[in-house]
Each structure stands twice: as structure tokens, then as C-alpha cells.
Amino acid sequence: MTTPDSMPVPPKGAVPDAAAGRDPALDPGIEDPIFSVHGLSLHYGDKQALHDISIEIPRNRITAFIGPSGCGKSTFLRCFNRLNDLLDNVTIRGDILFEGRSIFSPEVEINTLRRRIGMVFQKSNPFPKSIYENIAYGPRIHGVRDRRRLDEIVERSLRAAALWDEVKDRLHDNALGLSGGQQQRLCIARAIAVEPDVVLLDEPCSALDPLATARIEELMQDLKENYTLIIVTHSMQQASRVSDYTAFLYLGRLIEYGVTEQLFIKPRKKETEDYITGRFG
Amino acid sequence: MTRLERHYAEQLEEISSKLMRMGGLVEQAIESALDAYERRDAELAQRVRDADVEINRLELEIDQLGLETLVRYQPAARDLRFLIAAMQINTDLERVGDIASNVCKRVQELCEEPPWEAPIDVPGMGRLALRMLHDALDAFVSGNADAARAVIARDEQLDEIMEQAFADLLQAMRDDTAATSRAIRHSFIAKYLERIGDQATNICELVVFMVEGTVIKHPRLTVESDGTAPGSRGAP
Numbered sequence: 001m002t003t004p005d006s007m008p009v010p011p012k013g014a015v016p017d018a019a020a021g022r023d024p025a026l027d028p029g030i031e032d033p034i035f036s037v038h039g040l041s042l043h044y045g046d047k048q049a050l051h052d053i054s055i056e057i058p059r060n061r062i063t064a065f066i067g068p069s070g071c072g073k074s075t076f077l078r079c080f081n082r083l084n085d086l087l088d089n090v091t092i093r094g095d096i097l098f099e100g101r102s103i104f105s106p107e108v109e110i111n112t113l114r115r116r117i118g119m120v121f122q123k124s125n126p127f128p129k130s131i132y133e134n135i136a137y138g139p140r141i142h143g144v145r146d147r148r149r150l151d152e153i154v155e156r157s158l159r160a161a162a163l164w165d166e167v168k169d170r171l172h173d174n175a176l177g178l179s180g181g182q183q184q185r186l187c188i189a190r191a192i193a194v195e196p197d198v199v200l201l202d203e204p205c206s207a208l209d210p211l212a213t214a215r216i217e218e219l220m221q222d223l224k225e226n227y228t229l230i231i232v233t234h235s236m237q238q239a240s241r242v243s244d245y246t247a248f249l250y251l252g253r254l255i256e257y258g259v260t261e262q263l264f265i266k267p268r269k270k271e272t273e274d275y276i277t278g279r280f281g
Numbered sequence: 282m283t284r285l286e287r288h289y290a291e292q293l294e295e296i297s298s299k300l301m302r303m304g305g306l307v308e309q310a311i312e313s314a315l316d317a318y319e320r321r322d323a324e325l326a327q328r329v330r331d332a333d334v335e336i337n338r339l340e341l342e343i344d345q346l347g348l349e350t351l352v353r354y355q356p357a358a359r360d361l362r363f364l365i366a367a368m369q370i371n372t373d374l375e376r377v378g379d380i381a382s383n384v385c386k387r388v389q390e391l392c393e394e395p396p397w398e399a400p401i402d403v404p405g406m407g408r409l410a411l412r413m414l415h416d417a418l419d420a421f422v423s424g425n426a427d428a429a430r431a432v433i434a435r436d437e438q439l440d441e442i443m444e445q446a447f448a449d450l451l452q453a454m455r456d457d458t459a460a461t462s463r464a465i466r467h468s469f470i471a472k473y474l475e476r477i478g479d480q481a482t483n484i485c486e487l488v489v490f491m492v493e494g495t496v497i498k499h500p501r502l503t504v505e506s507d508g509t510a511p512g513s514r515g516a517p
């Protein structure tokens with residue numbers, strides 16, 4: 001990936017005042033955002049996938065990204081922990097401030113960034129190791145060696161992911177023996193084992209049945225006390241059930257962003273209305 | 282459009298057309314009730330009361346359709362607002378049907394008594410109420426929030442006519458005790474007709490919600506997003 005040095009990072013104090021010229025369809029007035037995205041554009045080669053996106057993500061809330069398949073939800077989500085850096089034909093312009101500081105700044109250590117901003121994918125991807133090892137892996141990488149401390153982290157993470165009661169007697173069994181829903185909760189436990197601030201979830205329920213989905217959604221409600229969650233979902237019902245704020249993306253642009261109830265009851269943009277009432281294209 | 286999308290659209294269409302049929306029947310019921318009053322026609326009054334079952338049947342059908350649509354399609358945005366409005370208008374219209382029947386009951390009772398020069402213009406008041414209802418339903422069909430607001434503004438007039446009628450009827454009772462029961466029946470009718478204006482106002486508030494997504498009933502109360510009224514949790 002290349003980050004052009006001409007990247008228009010707003011100088012300190014010059015961040016556009018949210019109150020000045022704010023578009024109510026794009027700015028629900030987030031106080032104390034954990035992320036501020038400024039004019040973010042992304043190209044895969046010469047194909048532009050994200051167009052000039054500016055958005056503020058609220059702390060300790062669930063924000064959902066919705067939109068038709070291919071509109072750039074996953075691409076956008078991967079920007080927050082610089083996962084697109086792993087691809088080599090990607091160009092990013094604009095900036096993302098995390099706790100007020102650019103995630104693209106040379107001082108940012110990518111591993112620290114990814115520890116603080118964890119990710120859960122659509123296909124649950126436990127390591128072919130024991131349940132215990134799946135959770136302990138991250139903390140070990142980040143230097144935790146003490147066995148008792150690791151035990152604590154494993155238990156705390158599994159409890160937080162509402163999985164402890166189901167697996168506490170078989171922590172050393174292979175994680176691949178868990179059901180799909182359990183594997184996905186294990187991945188969430190693994191993400192929070194390293195005590196991140198943010199968990200990004202990319203369609204975490206799309207391979208799960210309704211009951212397992214409900215458990216993950218319930219878990220998300222519990223987690224937002226301590227974490228900021230951003231979820232990409234193709235299910236508008238899921239977005240309206242779980243999220244506090246919803247962003248609608250279309251063709252790589254942010255069309256509308258607002259309080260979830262508001263967006264689903266009375267969207268401000270016709271494109272949003274057409275999409276969520278199923279009259280698209 | 283996929284087959285499901287078509288079915289969804291048809292379902293919303295059907296709710297709309299059934300609601301309009303119901304509106305037509307309800308308007309006709311009021312009109313006939315006023316005719317029965319003017320002509321002292323107890324039989325016509327009975328026919329209006331008998332016809333109320335048709336209105337009730339439509340109410341059940343619309344309820345059922347609305348419920349099915351909610352369950353199957355979980356509508357959002359304008360479809361959701363339409364459905365919420367339609368289902369409440371359904372209830373409001375059924376109530377107006379009941380009111381027309383109540384007017385007819387009082388008309389039948391009045392037919393048993395000697396004619397009376399009442400100090401209230403029942404047909405005039407009734408036509409005002411009917412006009413409000415008609416314009417409310419028009420505003421719904423055309424999705425016109427301004428027209429709905431204009432109808433709401435007319436409700437006050439009906440309230441004033443009713444207050445005046447109460448005062449005049451009370452005076453009539455004092456002046457001529459033999460007319461007491463007829464005066465009381467007329468008071469009821471005045472109250473019923475005023476209620477029709479209220480129902481038309483409800484419908485118009487729903488039209489504004491449907492079009493603009495804003496709730497305008499009880500303007501002095503607002504609701505927090507958790508559904509409680511501010512201050513309802515014992516705030517100082």
C-alpha cells in the first residue's frame with residue numbers, strides 16, 4: 001500500500017468545525033467521537049472503491065454500515081485498523097483520526113493499532129488449536145507469559161463473549177469442534193482478549209442460524225459497555241435491531257448517516273429510502 | 282420486481298384500497314344518519330346501524346393484512362410510516378362508524394317523541410364534521426401534510442359549535458321541562474358529531490407522521506428515544 005505524502009491531513013486545530021456547515025443527513029452530531037474520518041478515498045489500482053467519506057464514530061456505541069453488496073462496506077471497515085495495508089495496489093487519501101490522532105501517522109505502530117482495534121470476520125476462523133490457545137495467542141504475542149495471568153484472561157474473555165459456561169469444562173479441546181455460533185463467539189473472545197478499544201465486525205452472523213445470530217446480537221449489546229463496535233451487515237433488520245447509529249453506503253459513497261431509529265423511520269435521502277424499502281435499482 | 286416484491290407492493294396497495302372503501306362507507310353512514318335525523322326516518326337509521334357490520338368486517342380485514350405485512354416484510358421508512366398510519370386510521374374510521382350508529386340510535390329515540398324545534402343545527406354541524414373527515418382522508422390518499430394541518434385547524438370551530446349547543450340546550454331544558462329528554466338526546470348528538478372532528482384530527486396527525494415522520498399530537502409532550510416522557514423518571 002502507498003500512502004501519498006501529500007495526504008491532506010488537516011493541521012491541528014483546523015479540523016472542520018462540525019457545527020459549521022454540517023449536513024444533517026451525514027452528521028448526527030456525535031459528541032466525543034472515537035474516530036473522525038476526513039475525506040477518505042481509496043483506490044484498488046485505478047479503480048476507486050471509496051469516495052471522499054467523512055464520518056464520526058461514537059465511542060461505546062454500535063455503528064452499523066449498510067448498503068448493497070460491493071458498495072465498499074468491508075473496504076471501509078478495513079481502513080479503521082489499516083488492514084488494507086496488507087494489499088499492495090491500494091492507495092488511500094484523506095485521514096482517520098483515532099482518539100484525535102491520525103492512524104496513518106509514522107509514529108503509529110501498526111501492531112499496537114491492531115491490538116487496540118480488533119476485528120471479527122464473516123467466516124469464523126479459529127486456529128486449529130485448543131479453545132484455550134485460541135484466546136491466549138494474542139495476549140502471548142503482546143508479552144503476557146504468566147500462566148495464571150493467561151488463565152484469567154482466557155476466563156474473562158470467554159465470559160465476556162458469553163461462551164464460558166459452554167466451554168469451561170473443555171478448554172483444551174480443539175476449537176474446530178465448536179458449533180458455528182460458538183466459533184464466532186470464540187473469535188469475539190479472541191478479539192477482546194487483548195483488551196482492545198474497538199471491535200470491527202464484518203458480517204459476523206451471515207453464516208449463523210437465527211438462534212446463534214440472536215446470541216451474538218445480545219453479546220454485542222453487552223460489549224458496548226466497554227468497547228466501541230462497528231458492524232458491517234447486509235441485513236437491514238440486523239442493523240436496525242442492534243445498532244445505535246447507521247451509515248448507508250452506496251457505490252463507495254456515504255449517502256446518509258444518522259441515529260438508527262431515525263434512519264429507518266424517516267431517512268433524509270431518497271437513495272436511503274429506496275434501499276431500505278427494497279425498491280432499489 | 283421479484284414475485285415477493287410484487288406481493289409486498291400489492292399488499293400495501295390492498296390495505297390502501299380497503300381503507301378507502303371503509304372511508305366511503307363511513308362517510309355514507311354519517312350522511313345517512315344526518316338524513317335520518319332531518320327526515321325523522323327511523324327505518325333509515327336502522328339501515329345505517331345494520332350496515333355497520335360491513336365497516337367492522339373491513340376493520341378486521343385491514344388489521345389482518347397489516348399484521349401479515351409487518352410479519353412477512355418488516356417494512357421500513359415510508360412503507361413503515363404508511364402502515365402505522367393506515368392501521369391507526371383503520372381504528373379511527375371504525376370508531377366513526379360506531380359514532381354514526383350512535384347518532385342513529387338517538388334519532389330512533391327522537392322519532393318516538395314529538396317533533397321539536399331544537400336550538401342546534403344538527404345537519405349543519407354534521408356536514409362540517411363530515412367535510413373534515415372527507416378532507417382528512419383526501420390528505421391521506423394524496424399524502425399532503427399541509428392539507429392535513431389545514432383540517433386540524435378547523436376542529437376548533439366544531440368544538441365551539443358544540444359548546445354553544447350545550448349552553449342553548451341547557452337553556453331549552455330550563456325553559457321547557459317537557460323537552461328535557463329531547464334536549465338531552467340532542468346534546469348527545471352534538472357530542473358525537475364533535476367526536477367525528479376529533480377522529481378526523483387524529484387521522485390528519487397520522488398523515489403528517491406518514492409524510493414527514495414527525496409526531497404532532499400532544500405538542501407539549503416529547504418522548505425520549507427510550508420511549509419515556511422527559512421528567513417521567515422523577516427528574517427535579
Ligand SMILES: Nc1ncnc2c1ncn2[C@@H]1O[C@H](COP(=O)(O)OP(=O)(O)O)[C@@H](O)[C@H]1O
Pocket residue numbers: 044049067068069070071072073074075076087
Ligand atoms: N482486494 C481487492 N482488490 C480489488 N478490488 C477490490 C478488492 N476488495 C474489494 N474490491 C472491490 O471494491 C468494491 C467494494 O468491495 P467491498 O468493500 O468488499 O464491498 P462490500 O463489503 O460492501 O460488499 C467492489 O467493487 C469490490 O469488487
Ligand SMILES: [Mg+2]
Pocket residue numbers: 073074075232
Ligand atoms: Mg463485505
